[in-house]
Amino acid sequence: MCADLTVMLLGKTGHGKSSTGNSILGEEVFDVSDSSQSYTKVVRRGTNRIDCRQISVIDTPGLYDTHDFDPTTEISKTTEYIRVGFNMSLHNRVDAFLLVLPYGTRHTNEEAAAVRALERTSLDRKLWDRCIVVFTSGSDFLLFRRKFRRPITFMDWCMNQGGSLGELLQRVEYRCLLFENLRSTDIQEREQRQNLFREVDYIRRHCGTFTKSDFEKVINKSKSFFSRIKSACTIL
Numbered sequence: 064m065c066a067d068l069t070v071m072l073l074g075k076t077g078h079g080k081s082s083t084g085n086s087i088l089g090e091e092v093f094d095v096s097d098s099s100q101s102y103t104k105v106v107r108r109g110t111n112r113i114d115c116r117q118i119s120v121i122d123t124p125g126l127y128d129t130h131d132f133d134p135t136t137e138i139s140k141t142t143e144y145i146r147v148g149f150n151m152s153l154h155n156r157v158d159a160f161l162l163v164l165p166y167g168t169r170h171t172n173e174e175a176a177a178v179r180a181l182e183r184t185s186l187d188r189k190l191w192d193r194c195i196v197v198f199t200s201g202s203d204f205l206l207f208r209r210k211f212r213r214p215i216t217f218m219d220w221c222m223n224q225g226g227s228l229g230e231l232l233q234r235v236e237y238r239c240l241l242f243e244n245l246r247s248t249d250i251q252e253r254e255q256r257q258n259l260f261r262e263v264d265y266i267r268r269h270c271g272t273f274t275k276s277d278f279e280k281v282i283n284k285s286k287s288f289f290s291r292i293k294s295a296c297t298i299l
């Protein structure tokens with residue numbers, strides 16, 4: 064299978080969204096920050112042709128950046144980024160949303176709340192079915208697994224996660240990928256990309272295409288969307 068592919072990066076600032084976008088494209092297209100300050104200020108698209116595929120990556124500014132984030136604002140920001148991303152995408156289509164988290168950092172309450180807020184943005188299964196969790200700093204996992212007499216696989220590690228991270232991974236049906244953006248060899252980079260393509264092809268085969276009008280339907284379908292957001296915010 065050699066279909067064109069569009070993915071959108073979502074997550075907190077500093078988690079490695081732009082770096083992951085560059086790894087996928089095999090080029091330094093997006094600016095990478097060297098502090099926890101949000102470098103990416105606007106939604107951007109990068110494209111490249113790899114093998115026989117036209118690859119589009121949509122990078123977004125960080126969500127849930129501050130400790131005292133307001134969930135209502137964050138939810139409408141996420142919705143807006145996704146909408147702008149669709150406008151930039153080829154054929155108004157996004158095949159998968161990549162939720163970027165750094166491997167090895169504790170899944171803090173703050174992060175758990177961020178993911179819950181994202182859950183509330185993506186109320187519809189149609190969005191969740193297209194989500195892939197990408198863990199960055201993948202080489203730290205390779206160091207970690209060496210500690211075991213019989214080294215565990217990345218999937219073993221994912222299946223062993225509990226708490227809010229475990230719930231999230233279950234929610235995306237363990238569509239999880241490991242990316243090392245700084246210290247990977249060309250071969251590793253190629254393998255990471257192939258793993259991504261495999262997941263996205265699977266999503267497309269099982270869920271069909273997802274266009275901007277599908278997204279707008281998801282948002283508009285329930286007139287209660289905003290009231291649901293409001294009630295979600297009172298839980299947070």
Ligand SMILES: Nc1nc2c(ncn2[C@@H]2O[C@H](COP(=O)(O)OP(=O)(O)O)[C@@H](O)[C@H]2O)c(=O)[nH]1
Nearest residue numbers: 076077078079080081082095096199200243244
């Ligand atoms: N060691 C390591 N550092 C990474 C990796 N991915 C991103 N970083 C670093 O994390 C910081 C934030 O990356 P960036 O892509 O700008 O994150 P964004 O704010 O989510 O777009 C930068 O210093 C990157 O060099 C990774 O896979 N391994």
Ligand SMILES: [Mg+2]
Nearest residue numbers: 080081102103
């Ligand atoms: Mg960025």
